[in-house]
Structure formats: structure tokens, C-alpha cells
Amino acid sequence: MSAQIRTQVASAVKACEEKKGEDISILEMDKNSSAFTDYFVICSGKNPRQIQAIADEVELRLKREGVPANQVEGYNQADWVLLDYVDFVVHVFSEAARKFYDLERLWKSARKLTADELRKPITRARKASSDSRSGIKASGARRSAKKSATRAGSSSRRHKSSK
Secondary structure: OOHHHHHHHHHHHHHHHHOOOEEEEEEEOOOOOOOOOOEEEEEEEOOHHHHHHHHHHHHHHHHHOOOOOOEEEOOOOOOEEEEEOOOEEEEEEEHHHHHHHOHHHHOOOOEEEOHHHHHOOOOHHHHHHHHHHHHHHHHHHHHHHHHHHHHHHHHHHHHHHOO
16 A cells, blocks of 8 residues: 555545544455455544535545545435545445444454554555555456456357347
8 A cells, every 4th residue: 555545545534524524434455355445434424414515525635635536426315425536435424324334344354543543654564465455456457357358249249140
């Protein structure tokens, strides 16, 4: 995990704190899990307006740092807003949705971090571990692309034979 990504995650956490996000959790995903990202930032808001304000602050702060969100989901409903930054995902929940989905339990293999731990420099052992995780993600992406290409090829063959 690069120090740059950790800094970006720390900025997202700071944005959640500034908008009074509650029960903020930072999960560093286990390299052996099937996680599609490296970190989750999870927090709760008391009402839809606060949930949107938290999401807005995260998005604005990171955009100022040159990191636009790859995708934002659930903003209008404001029950569970998901901000996808590829290497990390920010989840802003209503209290009821957070209890229902319970991501901390679902991803219990993830390491819980505090904001202070997140800001600490990465040791060599942790860097080697995260580098191997990046390799796993890249090979998974290659497999996924290969499967998609295979499906597309077989689909066009079926279409030609049906003519």
C-alpha cells in the first residue's frame, strides 16, 4: 500500500470527522480475502441531510487533492452512500442501514485501524505484504478481462451460427 493511498484515506476520515460522522471505522482489507479494494472507511450519519453532507465533504476534499471519485452510489436516497476511489471505498450509512448490512462483521478478516495508525509510516514488512496484494488484484483483473473476452467471443460465434 502506498503512502499516497494511506494519505488519501486519512483525508476521507478527516472529512467524516469534520461533518460529525459517527462510529468511524477504518478497515484494511485482508490480502487473502476476495476484497476488491484495500481499505473501507465506514461511518454513520443521523439523517439524510447529514449523510449527504459527509459524502459531499469527502468528495470535495479528495477532489481538491486531485482524487476524483470513480463512482458514487446511493446519494439521492442517502441511506447508504458509497464513494468508490478504487483503492479504497467510503461508506456513509444511516444508523439502520449500517446495522442491517454490518460490513464490519461481513469483512471480519480485515484489520481495524485507528486514524493515528493510518497516519503512521509503512514498515518494510507491511509494504511487502501490500505489494503482494496489488499483484493479486492485478492478476484478478486480468482473469476477469480474459473471461469477458471469452464470453464475448462465444456469444458472437453463437450469433453467427444461428443465421
